[in-house]
Amino acid sequence: MATLYTQQSKNIRKTWLLMSVFLIIVVGIGWVFSQIYGDSSFVVIAVIFSLFMNFFSYWFSDKIVLAMSGAKPISREDDLEIYRIVENLCITAGLKVPKLYMIDDPSPNAFATGRNQEHAAVAVTSGLRQILDKNELEGVIAHELSHIGNKDILISTIIVILVGFVALLSDFFLRAQFFRGRRDNREGGGQAQMILMLIGIILAILTPIIAKLIQLAISRKREFLADASGALLTRYPEGLASALEKISNSQIPLRRINKATAHLYISSPLKGGQSTSWLGKLFMTHPPMEERVRILRGMNI
Numbered sequence: 001m002a003t004l005y006t007q008q009s010k011n012i013r014k015t016w017l018l019m020s021v022f023l024i025i026v027v028g029i030g031w032v033f034s035q036i037y038g039d040s041s042f043v044v045i046a047v048i049f050s051l052f053m054n055f056f057s058y059w060f061s062d063k064i065v066l067a068m069s070g071a072k073p074i075s076r077e078d079d080l081e082i083y084r085i086v087e088n089l090c091i092t093a094g095l096k097v098p099k100l101y102m103i104d105d106p107s108p109n110a111f112a113t114g115r116n117q118e119h120a121a122v123a124v125t126s127g128l129r130q131i132l133d134k135n136e137l138e139g140v141i142a143h144e145l146s147h148i149g150n151k152d153i154l155i156s157t158i159i160v161i162l163v164g165f166v167a168l169l170s171d172f173f174l175r176a177q178f179f180r181g182r183r184d185n186r187e188g189g190g191q192a193q194m195i196l197m198l199i200g201i202i203l204a205i206l207t208p209i210i211a212k213l214i215q216l217a218i219s220r221k222r223e224f225l226a227d228a229s230g231a232l233l234t235r236y237p238e239g240l241a242s243a244l245e246k247i248s249n250s251q252i253p254l255r256r257i258n259k260a261t262a263h264l265y266i267s268s269p270l271k272g273g274q275s276t277s278w279l280g281k282l283f284m285t286h287p288p289m290e291e292r293v294r295i296l297r298g299m300n301i
Helices: 006-037 041-069 080-093 126-131 134-150 152-186 190-217 221-234 237-249 278-282 289-297
Strands: 071-073 099-103 110-114 120-125
Touching: 006 041, 006 152, 041 071, 041 110, 041 120, 041 152, 080 099, 080 134, 080 221, 099 126, 110 134, 110 152, 120 126, 120 134, 126 134, 134 152, 134 221, 134 237, 221 237, 221 289, 237 289
Parallel strands: 099 120
Antiparallel strands: 071 099, 110 120
């Protein structure tokens, strides 16, 4: 059975695998360009750029996620109660206290981000702060701290940057084909133009699928594990179960949300956009809320 501790090494391996696959894909694309235009410098550029993106995503992706969500740091004086909750839970879990952020948004939600527990952050929305009582808030915070303890936050945060870059690659190929089209025709480069156009079209079609599959590679099981670990941390599963019910019952969508960051939140922030078909459920980044609540209420602690 997976625990807070056995999951850590698995998530570290997933992170390195994801970054390695990204490196291989970008270098492969650079090689294709070098073959089309007979210029080996494309491979060199691809290697340098992919290494830079991996480095950038590791060191700065958490700051980008916080900026994208509109999260603002809060001090102990701003919200003493939440600081005490976080400090007490961190002592129990043996974790360092993360930085705390508030998102001014009526939609109740929360997420954790960062590359490790020394550089971790927990963000909650003002809407979450308003509708939850102390026990429910403890349950949500414990869930997010479990993501930090499981080392979920590193791979979850890096995915935001790498998935976004996949989308940019698609756009780049299509724009490159458009701007080079006329010149290639005049210079007899019709075949090169056709290959470039084909690559662009394929990437444009596959980008949404690739992005979703990469997000699913994190595995929805991490939410179940964080729920269970959080409940064990507070010794009160009902607190988190009740909080999840309140969050899911809210139909207020987040004002600043991107599909690339949706998987970070404790509950999907894309209100009203989830499909109930079997295919839609297959591509959900979060497990059904009813199932999460049922499992929590079935725990004997």
